[in-house]
Amino acid sequence: MAATVHDLPPTEDPAASQTVRAQARLRELIVSGELAPGARIPELTLVERLGVSRTPVRAALLRLQEEGLLEALPGGGFVVREFGEADIHDAIELRGTLEGLAARLAAERGCGAVVLAGLRDCLDRIDELLAREAIDDESFAGYAAHNGRFHRLLAEAAGSPTIRRQIERVVTLPFASPNGFVRVGAGAPAARDTLVIAQAQHHAVVEAIVQREGARAESLMREHARIARGKLDEALATQQGLQSLPGAGLIRRAGR
Template sequence: MSARMPLPAADEAGGSQAVKAQLRLREMILAGELAGGARIAELTLVERLGVSRTPIRAALMRLEQEGLLDALPNGGYAVRTFSERDVSDAIELRGTVEGLAVRLAAERGVAGVVLAEARTCLEEIDRVLEQPALDDESFTRYVAANQRFHNLLAEMAGSTVLARELERVVNLPFASPSGFVVVQANTPRARDMLIVAQDQHRQVLDAIERREGARAEGIMREHSRIAQRNLREAVQGEHLDRMPGVRLIRQR
């Protein structure tokens, strides 16, 4: 059998362009640069992003799969809007799947090196929370460490099936572990709420190490309730300057 030939450079370049276009378009939607319900004009995006129509179309297709765009009956795409219930259900689904992941991790056991990496993430969060007040840079550090920790929890289950499904869930709009953390920034109780979340992080890791599956699952389900509360605060409209993508969420 002949050796597999490498992809032509042009294909690699096209794929890279599509990924870049996808990331930029997602950013534009969640930043409120593309309004909810607005039809997407391919030619406008070609000019705005400086790429050809082929990667733009690939990016639009991927964003439809993520749930940020709706395919229109006559062709093309429009920016999707979401009910508050849609987002709440997505967060609930994440909590359920993450809960299953940590229960399996506790029951099956986790390699020491992975547990050590998770503890390192929590130590980074501890260093952020040592500050009496949190600025934008602190929240950026928190989001990065929080994301790494949640990724490690998914890895601990040792299941490619669960990892794939969890990836799909967290890609649902506003359903990621840090989807609404920015809502807490610069609020009087911001640090207090993150300290509660951090305590839950430590409790779930402790449950995994002690092989207490039911306890780990319950803590993870409860952990998602913080995001539910942040969602309720976000849709009240007090944080649109910090999180304009919330305009895509309908209260009814």
């Protein structure tokens, strides 16, 4: 549930919080298909719809352009981007490269005890979910929550604010999030298998970090990201798969 004004810390800048909320709501409108690819963004309409002034709306539009969801028009204004399959593959590959670098540096430099404990806690919680007899909606939601935390902790593990910031930027790219494809094929008999493989890679990369095996940790995380590429191909292969993929309407299908 979205935070209310009363939920915000007293020191938070109200203008900045309005921008963050406008950005989140605009992203929802785009991913849900309410603002279609190629559609010009109606700034004044958004001001009325979101109940904020033009300043936070304009700031939110600029941030979504930086994320890659919008394109600036030569004469001013923005349109919703459409993405080719190659664009998404590249975004996933970029995430894997950066996470691989973080894992390698964590192994070579040593991972802090607090971060390592957090990574192991994520492993334990996901193991508990995968031990259940059935992987239902609750299990998928739990997996996504712990998986997201695992990847955020991994970004911290290298002890490099620069690398952490770059990973935070890349995961905002459309379809590049570690959880972007978690629910694809959720109803299929093999749904658990993919999660089990991903979790085995989670365990292996943590072990590589502990053993100070930098090259192995890097290779594992790059391979881990490629699970998402396989899930993308799976999603694009069937109508049911597309329906399980948030933002599918933004994808330009090959040969279309």
